[in-house]
Amino acid sequence: MDISALDTFLAAPLAPLAGVILFWSIQLLMAEGLKTLLREIWDNHRAFCRFSNFVALLFQAVSHMLGYTLTGIGVGEFSLSIRNAKVLPKKEKRGFPSMLANIFLLFGPFFIPPLILFLILLPFTPGMEIMKCYTFSTALVSFGSLLQQYGMNFLTIIVNLDLFNPFHLMFLIAVILIGLGIRPSFIEDEERKYRMIDDLAKIRDFFISHPKSILIFFVSIYILFYILYFLKLPYYVLIFSFFGWLSLISIVSLLIASLFVFLIMVSDRLPSFKKYLPLIVFVLSYISLRVTFTFIRTDMDLAITNIVSSSLTFVSSTIALKMELDRQKLREGLQSLKKVKEKKIDAEDGEENKKNP
Amino acid sequence: MRKMGRKIRKILRTRYKKPKTNKLKTSKRYGLSREEGKMKIEEELLKGERIEKILTPHPLSFMGLQALWIFIAVFGIILWWTANYSQYTSFLESWFTVLLLWWIGIIIAGVVASLVAIRWRFFFLYVIIASLGTFLAWRLNYLVDGKGASFFILVYSLLVSIIMFIGVYVFVKSHRYVLTDCRIIFRGGVLKKRERTLRYDKITDVDGTQGILGQIFDFGTIIPITQSGFGLGSDQTFAAGGVKGGGKRFGIFGLAGGAKEVKTPRARTYYELHGVYPYKEVRKLLEELIQGHVITPYQREQVELQREQLELQKEMKELLERQKELKD
Numbered sequence: 110m111d112i113s114a115l116d117t118f119l120a121a122p123l124a125p126l127a128g129v130i131l132f133w134s135i136q137l138l139m140a141e142g143l144k145t146l147l148r149e150i151w152d153n154h155r156a157f158c159r160f161s162n163f164v165a166l167l168f169q170a171v172s173h174m175l176g177y178t179l180t181g182i183g184v185g186e187f188s189l190s191i192r193n194a195k196v197l198p199k200k201e202k203r204g205f206p207s208m209l210a211n212i213f214l215l216f217g218p219f220f221i222p223p224l225i226l227f228l229i230l231l232p233f234t235p236g237m238e239i240m241k242c243y244t245f246s247t248a249l250v251s252f253g254s255l256l257q258q259y260g261m262n263f264l265t266i267i268v269n270l271d272l273f274n275p276f277h278l279m280f281l282i283a284v285i286l287i288g289l290g291i292r293p294s295f296i297e298d299e300e301r302k303y304r305m306i307d308d309l310a311k312i313r314d315f316f317i318s319h320p321k322s323i324l325i326f327f328v329s330i331y332i333l334f335y336i337l338y339f340l341k342l343p344y345y346v347l348i349f350s351f352f353g354w355l356s357l358i359s360i361v362s363l364l365i366a367s368l369f370v371f372l373i374m375v376s377d378r379l380p381s382f383k384k385y386l387p388l389i390v391f392v393l394s395y396i397s398l399r400v401t402f403t404f405i406r407t408d409m410d411l412a413i414t415n416i417v418s419s420s421l422t423f424v425s426s427t428i429a430l431k432m433e434l435d436r437q438k439l440r441e442g443l444q445s446l447k448k449v450k451e452k453k454i455d456a457e458d459g460e461e462n463k464k465n466p
Numbered sequence: 467m468r469k470m471g472r473k474i475r476k477i478l479r480t481r482y483k484k485p486k487t488n489k490l491k492t493s494k495r496y497g498l499s500r501e502e503g504k505m506k507i508e509e510e511l512l513k514g515e516r517i518e519k520i521l522t523p524h525p526l527s528f529m530g531l532q533a534l535w536i537f538i539a540v541f542g543i544i545l546w547w548t549a550n551y552s553q554y555t556s557f558l559e560s561w562f563t564v565l566l567l568w569w570i571g572i573i574i575a576g577v578v579a580s581l582v583a584i585r586w587r588f589f590f591l592y593v594i595i596a597s598l599g600t601f602l603a604w605r606l607n608y609l610v611d612g613k614g615a616s617f618f619i620l621v622y623s624l625l626v627s628i629i630m631f632i633g634v635y636v637f638v639k640s641h642r643y644v645l646t647d648c649r650i651i652f653r654g655g656v657l658k659k660r661e662r663t664l665r666y667d668k669i670t671d672v673d674g675t676q677g678i679l680g681q682i683f684d685f686g687t688i689i690p691i692t693q694s695g696f697g698l699g700s701d702q703t704f705a706a707g708g709v710k711g712g713g714k715r716f717g718i719f720g721l722a723g724g725a726k727e728v729k730t731p732r733a734r735t736y737y738e739l740h741g742v743y744p745y746k747e748v749r750k751l752l753e754e755l756i757q758g759h760v761i762t763p764y765q766r767e768q769v770e771l772q773r774e775q776l777e778l779q780k781e782m783k784e785l786l787e788r789q790k791e792l793k794d
Contacts, residue, residue, distance in 0.1 A: 159681070
C-alpha cells in the first residue's frame with residue numbers, strides 16, 4: 110500500500126483536530142491567566158469580580174441548557190445567581206444523548222460565548238478560499254489558511270475600533286464581557302478558586318467514565334472525512350476551522366479583558382494620585398493621536414491610535430508599578446536596617462549598663 | 467552623605483497607602499453617620515428605646531429610576547453622533563428627521579418604561595421632556611438643519627439628564643429606615659414627608675428580595691408584612707375577547723372576559739427596607755429583633771415551668787403516701 114494513501118485515509122482527518130486542540134489549549138492558558146489577575150483584584154473590586162463570575166455562570170448555564178435542549182433531554186430545573194448556576198435535566202440521562210449532552214456541558218462554556226461575537230460579526234465576514242486537502246500536511250495548511258483569513262479580518266475590525274463611535278464602544282464592551290465570561294474565577298459558595306485544572310479534570314473524568322465516547326468520536330470524524338472526500342467536497346477542514354475561529358475570538362477577547370484587569374490591578378497598587386495614571390495616559394494619548402490624525406490623513410489612523418495608546422498605557426503602567434515596587438522594597442530594606450541598628454544600640458546600651466551599673 | 471540621609475528620611479516619611487480591603491461595611495456608607503442619625507432621631511424615641519441601626523437605600527437599588535436619565539443622555543449622544551459622524555448623516559440632514567427620530571425614541575422608551583413599572587407617569591414625563599425640548603429648539607432657532615437640531619438635542623438631553631440625576635439622588639437620599647429595639651421607623655419624602663412605625667410584635671412575615679445587582683453589590687429589599695396586610699400588594703391580570711357580526715338587518719356583539727388577582731409582598735419604597743446594605747446582616751438583625759418580640763418562647767417557658775411544678779407536686783404526693791404507708 111502506498112504511504113500517501115495511508116496519509117490520506119488515516120492521518121489527514123486528524124490534522125484539523127490537532128489545530129483545534131492547539132488553539133483551545135492556548136485559550137485555556139489565557140483564561141487561566143485572566144482568572145489569576147481577577148483573583149488578584151478580588152478584595153478591592155469584589156463587585157466587579159462577582160459580575161465577571163456572574164457572566165461566566167450565565168454562559169455556563171446557557172451552554173448546559175442548550176446541551177439538554179438540543180439532545181432532547183429537556184431542562185427540568187433552572188436557577189442562576191451570582192454564586193451558582195444550576196441546570197437539571199428533565200429526564201434521566203442515558204445512552205448517546207447523554208454523552209452528547211455531557212460533551213456540550215464540558216466544551217460549550219468555551220465556545221458559546223465567542224459564538225455570540227461570531228454571530229455579531231457574521232455580516233462583516235468576507236468569503237474565504239478553501240484549499241483542497243488530501244494529506245495531513247495540506248489539511249493542516251488549509252486549517253491554518255482559513256484561520257489566518259478569518260483572524261486577519263477579525264483583528265482588522267478590533268484594531269480599527271473607533272472609541273468615539275458609540276456602537277464600536279458597545280462592541281468593545283461586549284468583547285471584554287465575553288473575555289471575562291469564559292469560565293468563572295471563584296466559587297463563592299464553596300469558597301474555592303476555580304482553575305483550568307478543574308476543567309481538565311472534568312474532561313478526563315468524562316473520558317474515563319465514557320471510554321466509548323472517544324471511539325465514537327474518532328469513528329464519526331473518519332466517516333465524515335471519507336464521505337466528504339468521496340463527494341469531493343472540501344468542507345471537512347472548514348467544520349473544524351469554525352471551532353478554531355471561535356478559539357481565536359476567545360483568545361483576542363481574553364487578551365483585551367486581561368489588559369483591562371491588569372490596568373485595574375496596577376491602579377490599585379499605585380499610591381495616591383498615581384492610581385489614575387493608566388486612565389490618564391490612555392485618554393490623553395488616544396485623544397492627542399486622534400487630533401493629530403485629523404491633520405495627517407492616513408488609512409491607518411484608527412489602527413495606529415489604538416495600538417499606540419494601548420501600548421503606551423501598558424508600558425507606562427508597568428514601569429510605574431515596577432518603580433513603586435522598587436520603592437517599597439527599598440523602604441522595607443531601610444526599615445529592617447533601622448531595626449537592626451536600633452537593636453545594636455540597645456545591646457550596646459545594655460552592655461554599658463552591665464559594665465557601669 | 468547629608469543629601470543621601472535626607473533622601474532616605476524623605477522616603478521613610480512617605481507612607482505607602484495600603485490598598486483598601488473590602489471589609490464588611492456598615493450602613494454608614496450609604497446613609498447618615500451614626501452620630502448624625504442618632505442626634506436627630508434620639509429626640510423622638512420612646513423612653514428606654516435604643517437605636518440598633520440607621521439605614522438608607524443603596525443608590526443602585528433604584529436602577530429603574532436611574533435608567534430614565536441614563537437613557538435620555540445615551541440616546542441624545544447617539545443621535546448627535548449619528549447625525550454628524552456616521553454613514554447616515556445624509557439621511558439626517560433635515561431638522562425634521564432628527565426631531566422625528568428623537569420623538570419616536572423618547573415615546574417608545576416612555577411606553578416601555580411605563581409598561582415595565584406599570585406607571586404612566588414615566589410616559590407623560592418623557593412626553594413633557596420631548597415637548598419642552600421641541601419648544602426650546604424652535605424658540606432658540608435651532609430648527610434650521612439636522613446638525614443644529616442634533617446639537618441642541620445633545621445639550622438639552624445632557625442638561626435634562628443632570629437634572630433628573632439630581633432628582634433621583636435627592637429622592638434616594640430622602641429615605642431613612644431606623645431599626646430600634648422595639649420598632650422600625652420608615653421615613654421619606656422630598657416635599658411631602660411620610661413616616662410610619664411598625665412594631666416587631668405586629669410583623670407576621672418577612673419577605674426578602676435580592677436582584678442580580680443586589681447580589682453583586684450586596685444589597686436587597688426586605689418587606690415586613692403585618693397581620694393587617696401592610697406590605698402586601700396584588701398583581702392583577704385581565705383577559706377579554708369580543709365578537710362582532712353585523713349586517714344590514716341584524717348584528718351580534720358579545721364580550722367575554724375574566725380577571726385574576728394574586729397577593730404578593732409589595733410596598734412603597736418608603737414603607738419597606740428598600741435596597742438596604744449589607745442585606746444579609748440587616749435581615750439577620752431584623753429576624754432576631756422580631757424573634758425577641760414573639761410571645762411564643764415565653765409561653766413555652768411558662769408551660770415548662772408549670773410541668774416541672776406538677777412533677778414536683780406528684781413526687782411530693784408519692785412521698786407523703788409512702789410516709790403514710792410506713793406509719794401504718
